[in-house]
Amino acid sequence: MQTPSALSASSAAAHSERPALPMFVSAGDILTDLVRTDGPHWTSHPGGAGWNVARAVARLGVPTAFAGAIGVDCFSDDLWRASDAAGLDLRFLQRVPRAPLLAIVHRTHPPAYFFIGDASADLAFDPESLPQGWTGAARWAHFGGISLARAPLSATLSRLAAELRAQGVRISFDPNYRNVMEHGYRPMLETMTALADLVKVSDEDLRCLFGTDEDTALDTLRAMNPAATVLVTRGSGAATLIAPGETIAAMPPRVEVVDTVGAGDASIGGLLFSLMQRPERGWRDHLAFALAAGAAACRHAGAHSPSLDEIVALLE
Template sequence: MKTEWPQLVALGEALTDLIDDGDGRWLERCGGAPWNVARIMAQWGVGSAFAGAVSRDCFGERIVAASRDAGLDLRFLQQYDKSPLLAMVYGTQPPRYFFVGDDSADLYFDPALLPQGWPQHAQWALFGGISLARPPLAARLLQVAQQLKRQGVRLCYDPNFRVLMDERYDPMLRTMVGLADVIKVSDEDLHGLFRHHDVAAALATLQQWQPQALIMLTRGATGAELWQGGTCLARCVPPSLRVVDTVGAGDASMAGLLYSLITRPQATAQQHLRQAVASGSAACLLAGANVPALAAVTALLD
């Protein structure tokens, strides 16, 4: 029987991306922001679990297999005889997509079925993605986040803006920001979440809602910043490289920041941010949302 506990539990959605290759074929990829981060962390040697639900069909089984291959703690993954959650990506420049998931398996995730006593052992929990915009799942996840906060678990929040996060998402955004110890947002996330293009004003609002949070703001090719309490603690520009694909770079940068915070908590803000930027950059050297090797991240740091 498995007795050790994961250091990180990522809660939310795992889904299947179906990507139009432009030649009449659809490419299948396992995805979902929380699942991606958990998978990266596990393959980098940090005990991790994905807590969510997938279908029992071919799509769900591939996510289970990929989770097993990554070394995720499968006790936290649930399966139901429901339809899969799909992201239909019919354009990439710019991204054009829609979700198929009415009454799908992810909505049936039941926190009561997770391993008994896990909140007492968790160190970090990650929330975000479209799961927090999909009732009734969103309300269940929020309750878990509030419970973990009361128990002293450190919470990380990555909204990962998608088109279904309209004004109905605003209360969830404010509540999760208020709970979070670490927040990751891109400039594009802020544009979508606040429905305007004043990044500085949106960032100031986040800091007003949660002054103690460590906030990583990513700005694509121009780099990233680390903020806390209204102060910019660090800035970092990514290394010059030949970009293959930016898919998954945001999840990799989130994983990089968490990896640094977990494995070297005494590091400086600049060191934490450099790890995050190098991780996102390493993901850009790969096609699709694949896991960059930790050695590749270290090479970019050097």
């Protein structure tokens, strides 16, 4: 059996043979969800909003990387294997001898959770160790999730986003509200919104981030960057896309919902794919693709990354 270090080295060697650098990079949270299933029984799942977005875009065929750091433990081995299986560029996934970041989900309906990882591996992410020349290949970079509420990683990522934007890389931002953002998150929200070309929020994000009704919250968010395109999703309700000079509302496709976990990550992944691969299309088509991606994810348990065929079938 290969040791974690040997596993890491052999997979990285295989991936390092790829000459091309990724077109899309997501730099956010990567963690393990420990979910109570029945009394004293728990199950673990690789997860993290930023990582889910990377998997969603990679599944659709875009050369993609998740940029972050994991440990050298059993949970991190699972994350490494899952990243490899998803086709992510492993040159961007760093391994450091620190404890893993865990989300302890002790109740699922309604969700109740907390995080363990005060000095965990994710906080040690070092952008200086990423492959040389990667910023010249990237067209879009995505940020969000609890990574932007965890110092010192939050400062590292906000600096990286600013540097990428200055080099012409387009920035996507999804705050993806969690309870760690309850206090002290507003400055980071303002910073990342101001840097973003695209902001994705849910109706729940708006209520929790601003503590007001949705309309007031959306006005406040848009005032932080009037030039940004904003996508607001509302579960099975109508979504709204606000682009400069154009506002579009649309219903997501109706599907039999198995699980909504990761649907928002699939929708922003779908939107980014559409923008990168079909830039000539209008915002209405981009929105339709994003909503179909989110709906397709809901047809499966867990944070499913839908294939292009699954999404197109819903569009038809």
